[in-house]
Amino acid sequence: MRQVHFLGGKIVAFDSVEELIRAARNGRSQKEFADLLEVDQSMVSKYERGKASPPISVINRCMRLVHTAEGESAPSAEQLAERVRVTLADPELGPVRSALSRLVDAVASENAQARSSGAAPQ
Incomplete structure (x- = not known):
């Protein structure tokens, strides 16, 4: 892939x-x-x-x-969000937005698990 x-x-x-x-x-x-x-x-x-x-x-x-x-x-969260908003505005990029959404969910989940175990988020 x-x-x-x-x-x-x-x-x-x-x-x-x-x-x-x-x-x-x-x-x-x-x-x-x-x-x-x-x-x-x-x-x-x-x-x-x-x-x-x-x-x-x-x-x-x-x-x-x-x-x-x-x-x-690294860009700030706001800078990154604006780049994503502008870059992925094209309706044909729906699958890319879906994949990015899943990636963000996975990173958030991993960071939450790391925090709950006392480890530093990656």
């Missing part, structure tokens, strides 16, 4: 989680990237080859790395 992401004002599409992982690694060694993700280097290799499915926390971290250039701060 093709995953669509916004990067620097452009739409970037990934056909797989493996592509997202490789894009987030962005030239780093697997060891360096593993340290950044707080996983073993062997797991990065497995994620990239599709031999293991990364947990949502790793996917979230990779999405942040892909979407936030070094030194660039």
Whole structure:
């Protein structure tokens, strides 16, 4: 399934989680990237080859790395909401809005679970 992401004002599409992982690694060694993700280097290799499915926390971290250039701060919730409102206003993008809604629900659920367990939200 093709995953669509916004990067620097452009739409970037990934056909797989493996592509997202490789894009987030962005030239780093697997060891360096593993340290950044707080996983073993062997797991990065497995994620990239599709031999293991990364947990949502790793996917979230990779999405942040892909979407936030070094030194660039994340947009505020209001800025993001406005970009979504403008970008997804086209009636033909209903399926994208539905997918985004499910993604937001999943992130909210994970953050609520993390808070209730005393862990920091990812």
